[in-house]
Amino acid sequence: EVQLVESGGGLVQPGGSLRLSCAASGFIFSTYWMTWVRQAPGKGLEWVANIKQDGSEKYYVDSVKGRFTISRDNAKNSLYLLMNSLRAEDTAVYYCARGRLNTDYWGQGTLVTVSS
């Protein structure tokens, strides 16, 4: 059974940093692109970033470029999102999802709250 479990969310002050993790199981992690999508409270979905199987290609939405870094460790079946210079507008549930174009499995999400 495919499982994606996010962790690392929490309350952080504006300007602070946080690293999200996503533990994958039930599939060959190293053969899939992976994606982060976020959802602000009561709002719609926003695609954030994705990463190729070997980590050689990474893409970001403009609003996080230069502040967020997506990475992966295939030996640990894990996906990461390092978030720096956090802003109030980054407050959201962050989901990791399997795939590049058609994200067919999603985790339950982890809530990031940026507030003083």
Add this chain to the structure above:
Amino acid sequence: DIQMTQSPSSLSASVGDRVTITCQASQDINNYLNWYQQKPGKAPKLLIYDASNLETGVPSRFSGSGSGTDFTFTISSLQPEDIATYYCQQYDNLPYSFGQGTKLEIK
């Protein structure tokens, strides 16, 4: 960036009704369109990809059509468990943008 516009934003229908949601892209996206279902407090679920292909295990009452800039998502006979918010998403160009969502309620 490509803008995706869904309509309506909310919809109330009765069990057994045929329900249709539209999604319009700000430029031609070929057929590179997903439809997702999100129930309250849950992660989105992929229902349809490539505009009209049903994801494995998804009931056949769900369907999608369209190409270019105009797309349609249909539930042929609304069931109580279909209450959710539905999103379209284009994957023709980065960033892979979503529509604003359509909240479906039972009348």
